[in-house]
Amino acid sequence: MSEHVLIVGGGYVGMYTALQLRRKMRRRLRDGQLKITLVDPQSYMTYQPFLPEAAAGNLEPRHVVVSLRRVLPGVTILNGRVTGIDHALREATVRVVERGEDEPEEIRTVSYDLLVFCPGSISRTLPIPGLAEHGIGFKTVAEAIFLRNHVLRQLDIAASTTDAETRRRALTFVFVGGGYAGVEALAELEDMARDACEYYPDLDAKEMRWVLVEASDRILPEVGVDMGKWTVDALRRRGIDVRLQTLLKSAENLDLVLSDGEEFGTGTLVWTAGVRPNPLVKETDLPLDDKDRVKATAELTVEGVDNAFTAGDIAAVPDLTKPGEFCAPNAQHAVRQAKVLGDNVVAALRGGQLKAYKHAYAGSVASLGLHKGVAQVYGIKLRGLPAWFMHRTYHLSRLPTLNRKARVTADWTLALFFKREVVSLGTLERPREEFKLATKKY
Ligand SMILES: Cc1cc2nc3c(=O)[nH]c(=O)nc-3n(C[C@H](O)[C@H](O)[C@H](O)COP(=O)(O)OP(=O)(O)OC[C@H]3O[C@@H](n4cnc5c(N)ncnc54)[C@H](O)[C@@H]3O)c2cc1C
Numbered sequence: 061m062s063e064h065v066l067i068v069g070g071g072y073v074g075m076y077t078a079l080q081l082r083r084k085m086r087r088r089l090r091d092g093q094l095k096i097t098l099v100d101p102q103s104y105m106t107y108q109p110f111l112p113e114a115a116a117g118n119l120e121p122r123h124v125v126v127s128l129r130r131v132l133p134g135v136t137i138l139n140g141r142v143t144g145i146d147h148a149l150r151e152a153t154v155r156v157v158e159r160g161e162d163e164p165e166e167i168r169t170v171s172y173d174l175l176v177f178c179p180g181s182i183s184r185t186l187p188i189p190g191l192a193e194h195g196i197g198f199k200t201v202a203e204a205i206f207l208r209n210h211v212l213r214q215l216d217i218a219a220s221t222t223d224a225e226t227r228r229r230a231l232t233f234v235f236v237g238g239g240y241a242g243v244e245a246l247a248e249l250e251d252m253a254r255d256a257c258e259y260y261p262d263l264d265a266k267e268m269r270w271v272l273v274e275a276s277d278r279i280l281p282e283v284g285v286d287m288g289k290w291t292v293d294a295l296r297r298r299g300i301d302v303r304l305q306t307l308l309k310s311a312e313n314l315d316l317v318l319s320d321g322e323e324f325g326t327g328t329l330v331w332t333a334g335v336r337p338n339p340l341v342k343e344t345d346l347p348l349d350d351k352d353r354v355k356a357t358a359e360l361t362v363e364g365v366d367n368a369f370t371a372g373d374i375a376a377v378p379d380l381t382k383p384g385e386f387c388a389p390n391a392q393h394a395v396r397q398a399k400v401l402g403d404n405v406v407a408a409l410r411g412g413q414l415k416a417y418k419h420a421y422a423g424s425v426a427s428l429g430l431h432k433g434v435a436q437v438y439g440i441k442l443r444g445l446p447a448w449f450m451h452r453t454y455h456l457s458r459l460p461t462l463n464r465k466a467r468v469t470a471d472w473t474l475a476l477f478f479k480r481e482v483v484s485l486g487t488l489e490r491p492r493e494e495f496k497l498a499t500k501k502y
Pocket residue numbers: 068069070071072073074099100101102104105106108109110111112140141142143178179180181198199200240241338340371372373374389390391392393394424425
């Protein structure tokens with residue numbers, strides 16, 4: 061009899077689990093005794109730690125994603141969004157890949173025997189006036205490409221306008237949230253914009269205003285208190301306006317109001333103030349904790365539920381190295397959990413013993429622009445060039461597939477000899493504009 065494993069989400073956990081299952085259950089897959097289906101709206105896995113470098117133009121965006129079909133032959137990839145799961149019935153509802161607003165939706169019901177639930181997290185937003193209309197997150201490759209084009213476009217606008225207020229707005233860039241996504245994205249984009257100013261004789265890099273707004277009294281908690289403080293100083297030395305213990309109160313018409321009383325207009329508002337579990341959890345019959353994460357056991361099964369596994373940002377996995385606490389939502393845990401999860405699914409299918417997930421957080425590395433970084437790993441603190449070098453070597457070693465490692469290395473090598481591209485291709489988002497203009501009757 062054939063068994064069907066359904067994997068919801070093809071990110072870190074989903075892709076690595078599928079790889080592990082393929083490796084260990086090759087024969088069953090080939091003989092048709094096992095079927096694996098992976099559902100994700102995208103046909104690729106995104107290596108999120110490289111998004112800031114992709115936004116800064118150090119890496120080709122295509123090189124920071126991995127094709128699921130290419131690395132998972134034998135696994136059925138279904139491009140769609142799971143909209144609900146009835147685990148009691150072993151059924152998932154999938155809205156097959158969105159085709160366009162006017163086109164009818166196609167809803168499919170997928171039956172399965174064993175569930176691996178890993179749809180990750182989404183940006184955690186607040187009901188701040190104007191945020192939904194004008195803000196942008198930094199979690200996807202589309203957002204990273206958009207921001208790169210947008211920042212360069214702002215320089216184009218500032219250099220071309222004769223209106224002082226338009227120029228001031230265009231040259232003001234605001235990031236809310238001082239975790240690694242926000243700090244790395246801001247630092248990399250500022251670095252790129254500073255380089256780009258060289259090609260704008262009418263712009264002085266000092267005219268740009270980059271602001272980081274953070275609600276707590278520190279940034280980059282992942283690298284520890286000391287290195288977080290050092291990062292604040294390093295960013296301030298670069299002229300970046302770091303506002304700690306400050307909240308964004310309003311963003312209507314991109315006229316920002318901060319909790320410290322300051323008000324100013326901006327052309328760019330990036331929201332990176334943390335993540336929350338994917339709201340899909342509420343459309344399932346899986347047990348949730350008070351933060352809407354799926355309750356998980358140390359063996360990465362869903363608590364009190366048969367034939368369901370979970371891990372990554374969506375799951376409240378007990379941290380066995382810190383009793384009473386849960387694993388933080390990061391790639392370091394996600395990749396390691398996926399390996400244990402894969403082994404445990406194999407054990408469950410073969411009637412074997414499940415093992416517990418245990419990993420002590422090793423610290424973190426972050427890039428702050430070309431040749432700049434900060435790191436604290438196993439208690440070793442690094443700043444500047446050594447930290448940046450460590451960031452690159454660590455993430456290169458973690459990047460899935462030899463193909464992607466080679467391409468990323470090639471991008472970095474070329475960047476040693478040639479300056480980065482400073483062209484905004486924002487018109488790619490509006491490809492029909494020119495043609496519409498051409499078809500206009502005069
Ligand atoms: C900019 C950035 C930088 C980061 N840098 C670091 C770092 O340096 N170090 C570190 O440890 N961590 C870092 N992280 C965090 C890390 O990337 C995440 O913790 C990790 O990706 C979590 O893995 P996951 O599998 O749980 O979720 P994800 O990798 O996010 O995967 C979730 C998948 O589910 C899919 N999905 C969503 N909804 C549905 C649905 N309804 N149906 C089907 N599929 C769905 C998504 O498309 C996605 O492919 C960074 C994150 C960001 C955004």
